[in-house]
Amino acid sequence: MGAVAFFAGLLLFVMGMGKWQETGSPYWLWGSVAFLVLLVVMSLVSRGGRKG
Numbered sequence: 195m196g197a198v199a200f201f202a203g204l205l206l207f208v209m210g211m212g213k214w215q216e217t218g219s220p221y222w223l224w225g226s227v228a229f230l231v232l233l234v235v236m237s238l239v240s241r242g243g244r245k246g
Contacts (some may be wrong), residue, residue: 195240203233 210226 195237200233200237203229207233 205229207226208239210229214220214222214226
């Protein structure tokens with residue numbers, strides 16, 4: 195995963211947290227947190243898979 199994709203994912207996470215504060219719905223909170231965990235795992239996996 196490239197740096198641009200990682201920061202785009204972080205921006206999407208922040209937007210989801212803003213939507214959670216706007217609506218108060220727990221689905222936005224847990225969806226945003228799950229997305230953040232997925233983003234971090236994907237970045238670690240793609241970083242560890244590189245050779246060179």
